[in-house]
Amino acid sequence: MEVQIFGVRKSADTRAALRFFSERRIRTHFVDLNERSPSPRELERFARRFGVQALIDRGSKRFAELGLGAAQLTDTRWLEKLSLEPLLLRLPLVRYQNEVTVGAAPEAWKAWCAK
Numbered sequence: 001m002e003v004q005i006f007g008v009r010k011s012a013d014t015r016a017a018l019r020f021f022s023e024r025r026i027r028t029h030f031v032d033l034n035e036r037s038p039s040p041r042e043l044e045r046f047a048r049r050f051g052v053q054a055l056i057d058r059g060s061k062r063f064a065e066l067g068l069g070a071a072q073l074t075d076t077r078w079l080e081k082l083s084l085e086p087l088l089l090r091l092p093l094v095r096y097q098n099e100v101t102v103g104a105a106p107e108a109w110k111a112w113c114a115k
Contacts, residue, residue, distance in 0.1 A: 001113070002027040006042075007092035008034050014092040020106060024113055033086035038093070040079040044095055046100050054102055055089055062064045062087035090108040 003021055004027050007014030009067045047056055052075040057063060062085060073081065082088055082107070094101045096112045 001029075001096070002029060003109075003112070004029045004031065004095045006031045006033055006038055006089075006094075009088070011091045012016050012019060016097045016104060016106075017094055017109070020109055026113065033089070033091075037083050038089075040076075040083045043079050043082055045095065047075070047079065049100050050102050055082060055093075057088060059091040060088060073083045077081055 005017050005021075005027060006012065007017065007030070009015065009032065017029065018028060045053065054112065058069075063069075066085065066088075068088075091101045093101070094105070094109070099108070099112060101108045
């Protein structure tokens with residue numbers, strides 16, 4: 001079993017996800033969003049399952065800095081914006097085979113481990 005985790009090391013939820021899988025000796029492929037932004041295509045996987053709005057962290061510092069509170073963007077434009085500004089994402093984004101989660105989701109991760 002191997003999972004892919006998109007996040008930043010400063011994020012407590014990202015560190016919790018890394019620790020969760022590490023404690024269970026599950027291999028992880030960590031993608032640091034400060035070094036490499038996800039493509040809009042990659043974000044579409046998560047958006048298909050949860051919707052584009054679920055990917056946006058409206059409480060993030062970066063969201064406030066960019067003044068996006070009143071932004072009226074289409075889903076396609078949001079995906080482009082999120083790929084350019086990954087700190088707007090709700091972290092971590094975790095993928096295992098065809099399963100995905102947005103944010104901290106230890107219950108879903110436990111279900112993956114039980115398979």
